Every structure is written in structure tokens, then in C-alpha cells.
Amino acid sequence: MPPQADPEPALIPAITAFEASPDRGRGHARDMRVRWALEEVGQPYDVRLVSFAEMKQPAHLALHPFGQIPTYEEGDLALFETGAIVLHIAQQHRGLLPEEATSRARAIAWMFAALNTVEPPIVEREAAMLMERDKPWFEARAPLLEERARRRLADLSARLDDADWLDGSFTAADLLMVTVLRRPAAADLLDSYPNLEAYIARGEARPAYRRAFADQLAVFTAQSPRPD
Structure with a gap:
């Protein structure tokens, strides 16, 4: 042999x-x-x-x-x-993804939502806070940027409700969403959404x-x- x-x-x-x-x-x-x-x-x-x-x-x-x-x-x-x-x-x-096909597809959809729907208004607000504070238009633009970010946070908070994770068990979608919500331009708005604060804390408590x-x-x- x-x-x-x-x-x-x-x-x-x-x-x-x-x-x-x-x-x-x-x-x-x-x-x-x-x-x-x-x-x-x-x-x-x-x-x-x-x-x-x-x-x-x-x-x-x-x-x-x-x-x-x-x-x-x-x-x-x-x-x-x-x-x-x-x-x-x-x-x-x-x-990081469910084995069952339908649950897996939903988790992937939430991954895209974290990066394509929730993160953009947060990043736009963050960029303005960092680079436009001295511009003449910042004071007028800031409330609009905050409102856009709050709208996404409110929608997410309503959907999460009292669940631990976005769709059943922890997945890559939660990993991405938690890191999006930790960005400074979201973090200073989270007092209005205690379930999102608790959601972030659960993510941060994971050993990984x-x-x-x-x-x-x-x-x-x-x-x-x-x-x-």
C-alpha cells in the first residue's frame, strides 16, 4: 500500500x-x-x-x-x-450563520441591512461632526443628520423589541449590527433606545x-x- x-x-x-x-x-x-x-x-x-x-x-x-x-x-x-x-x-x-436555509437567508439579509441601511446615516452624521463643525452650514444641517440616524435606530429598536438577537440566535448579522451601533455618531443617541443599549452590551460581553x-x-x- x-x-x-x-x-x-x-x-x-x-x-x-x-x-x-x-x-x-x-x-x-x-x-x-x-x-x-x-x-x-x-x-x-x-x-x-x-x-x-x-x-x-x-x-x-x-x-x-x-x-x-x-x-x-x-x-x-x-x-x-x-x-x-x-x-x-x-x-x-x-x-455565524444558521444551517437551515430560510434562517440563513434572513441572517444574510440582516447583514446587508446593517451595512446598507443602518450604517450610512450614522457614518454621514459622524463625518459631518468630525469635518464640518466649522462650516457655515453645519448648524442647519446637523438636525437633519440626527433625524435620519434616529429614524433608523427607532425602526431597529421596534423590530428588535425585547429579543436578544435580530433573528433567533446570534449570527454574523448581530456581529455587524453591534459594531455599527457602537460608532460614536450612534452611541450618543442610544439613551432613547434602552433595548439597543442592552443589545450592544450582550454583543460586547461575548468572549470572542x-x-x-x-x-x-x-x-x-x-x-x-x-x-x-
């Missing part, structure tokens, strides 16, 4: 993250979403830190045509866009979230605590 070939070694995916982030590792940079997904499924990964200058160089633009982070590399596969990366991880590993947060924060601190 001929000797059997050794099994192929498992590929360790690599992601990119900010070498220097404006939030100093508070979990707002989008690599946090990918880190959390990988931690949830128990997949080891490597991190390559990139500067803002490096993100505009050809080597990085070949991975991410818009010069952003994160990127994801696994063998010959290179991905960009957080939602696409998290969906890929969820499809490759158990634990805590490990991902600690690892992202460790980039900007001298130690790397990894809670169990």
Missing part, C-alpha cells in the same frame, strides 16, 4: 489593520469586525499593520482598490470590504468580542490581554 501524502497544512488567513488609528483601538476601525468573526469561529489569523501612506501604495491597492482596511488574504484568495469578508468567514465555518477588542487595543498599548 503506497504511503499516504501528508495532509495540506491549514491556511492561516491574514488581515490588514491600521498601524495608527484615530480611535486608538477603541473598536471602531472596521478590522474589528473581521477580528471578531474570526474569533467567533475559532480561526487563528495573522495581522499586518499598514500606515496611511502604505494604504495608497500599489501593493495595498492591489488588495483594496480604494486604499482602505481591512483586507483578507487566504492562499490565493484576496478580499476587501468588511461585509464580504465576514460573509466569507461565516460561509466557511460553522457558528472581548478577545478581538483586546487584540486590536494591544496595537496601541504595551500589553496584550486576552480574556477567556
Whole structure:
């Protein structure tokens, strides 16, 4: 009987993250979403830190045509866009999407809702608060931006009601939605939606979230605590 070939070694995916982030590792940079997904499924990964200058160089633009982070590399596969990366991880590993087809489709729909419906007005408000405060139009525009964000939060709050997660058990949709709601331009509005505050707290209490947060924060601190 001929000797059997050794099994192929498992590929360790690599992601990119900010070498220097404006939030100093508070979990707002989008690599946090990918880190959390990988931690949830128990997949080891490597991190390559990139500067803002490096993100505009050809080597990085070949991975991410818009010069952003994160990127994801696994063998010959290179991905960009957080939602696409998290969906890929969820499809490759158990634990982030339901097995049953209808429930799985609903979870994917909620993933798109987090990134395409809930996040845009939050990010637009955030950008204005950061970059337009000194502009003559900011004072008139600010209430409209707040109203748009509140409308999405109110709709989401009504749909979540008193449930723990968006649709049954925790999925990649909750992972994305929690990180969207943690953005500063949403967080300062959450006093009006206690069920959303509790929803975020449940996400942040997950061991996988805590490990991902600690690892992202460790980039900007001298130690790397990894809670169990």
C-alpha cells in the first residue's frame, strides 16, 4: 500500500489593520469586525499593520482598490470590504450563520441591512461632526443628520423589541449590527433606545468580542490581554 501524502497544512488567513488609528483601538476601525468573526469561529489569523501612506501604495491597492482596511488574504484568495469578508468567514465555518436555509437567508439579509441601511446615516452624521463643525452650514444641517440616524435606530429598536438577537440566535448579522451601533455618531443617541443599549452590551460581553477588542487595543498599548 503506497504511503499516504501528508495532509495540506491549514491556511492561516491574514488581515490588514491600521498601524495608527484615530480611535486608538477603541473598536471602531472596521478590522474589528473581521477580528471578531474570526474569533467567533475559532480561526487563528495573522495581522499586518499598514500606515496611511502604505494604504495608497500599489501593493495595498492591489488588495483594496480604494486604499482602505481591512483586507483578507487566504492562499490565493484576496478580499476587501468588511461585509464580504465576514460573509466569507461565516460561509466557511460553522457558528455565524444558521444551517437551515430560510434562517440563513434572513441572517444574510440582516447583514446587508446593517451595512446598507443602518450604517450610512450614522457614518454621514459622524463625518459631518468630525469635518464640518466649522462650516457655515453645519448648524442647519446637523438636525437633519440626527433625524435620519434616529429614524433608523427607532425602526431597529421596534423590530428588535425585547429579543436578544435580530433573528433567533446570534449570527454574523448581530456581529455587524453591534459594531455599527457602537460608532460614536450612534452611541450618543442610544439613551432613547434602552433595548439597543442592552443589545450592544450582550454583543460586547461575548468572549470572542472581548478577545478581538483586546487584540486590536494591544496595537496601541504595551500589553496584550486576552480574556477567556
